Amino acid sequence: MENICEWDSCRKSGSFKAPLEKDNSKNYRWLCEEHVKLFNKNWNYFEGMNQNEIENFLKSDLTWHRPTQKFNSSDNFFNILWNNALNDKFNFFKEEKINNNLNGRKLNEKDKDAFAIMGLELNASWPIIKKQFKTLVKKFHPDRNPGNKGFEDKLKKITLAYSHLKIIMIEK
Ligand SMILES: [Zn+2]
Structure with a gap:
C-alpha cells in the first residue's frame, strides 16, 4: 500500500522516512520528496543538540x-x-x-x-x-x-x- 505524505495538508505520495527522534530510528513518518528535504534541513540545523x-x-x-x-x-x-x-x-x-x-x-x-x-x-x-x-x-x-x-x-x-x-x- 502506498504511503501518503504526513506533512500538514500535503497529499503527495510519501516514500521517504523522516525520523521523529534522532536516536530512535524505529519512530518515523513518511514524507514526500519536497517535505523530507525541508525536514532534513530543519533537522541539520539543530544537529547534535x-x-x-x-x-x-x-x-x-x-x-x-x-x-x-x-x-x-x-x-x-x-x-x-x-x-x-x-x-x-x-x-x-x-x-x-x-x-x-x-x-x-x-x-x-x-x-x-x-x-x-x-x-x-x-x-x-x-x-x-x-x-x-x-x-x-x-x-x-x-x-x-x-x-x-x-x-x-x-x-x-x-x-x-x-x-x-x-x-x-x-x-x-
Ligand atoms: Zn509532502
Whole structure:
C-alpha cells in the first residue's frame, strides 16, 4: 500500500522516512520528496543538540539578536524556525506537552515582550496565542507584501515571540 505524505495538508505520495527522534530510528513518518528535504534541513540545523539545548538556544538572546537575513533563503534560521512554527506536526516539542496557560508562572521581561510583540494580553492562553500567530502570519506574510522589508522584519519578530511563548508553555 502506498504511503501518503504526513506533512500538514500535503497529499503527495510519501516514500521517504523522516525520523521523529534522532536516536530512535524505529519512530518515523513518511514524507514526500519536497517535505523530507525541508525536514532534513530543519533537522541539520539543530544537529547534535538535545531537546534541552534546542530550547535553551531558542530562548537565548543570541536568537533574538541574530542579524536578519532574507526570509526566502531556504536555509536561513528564521525560515527554519518559521516552518517549524507553522508545522506543529514536526515540532521539536511534542504538542501534548504544551500547557494551555502559564499556571501562575512569574513573567520576566522577555516573556512580556513576546506577548506584546504578538499584540496579546499578558498570560493569553495557548489556543489564543496559536490563533493570533496564524492571523499575524497572514497579515505580514512577505508573499502578500512583496518588497516590504518592514513587514518581513515584523514577521521575524512575531515568529521569535511565538517560539518563545511556546517554549515557556512547555510543561517541565
Ligand atoms: Zn509532502
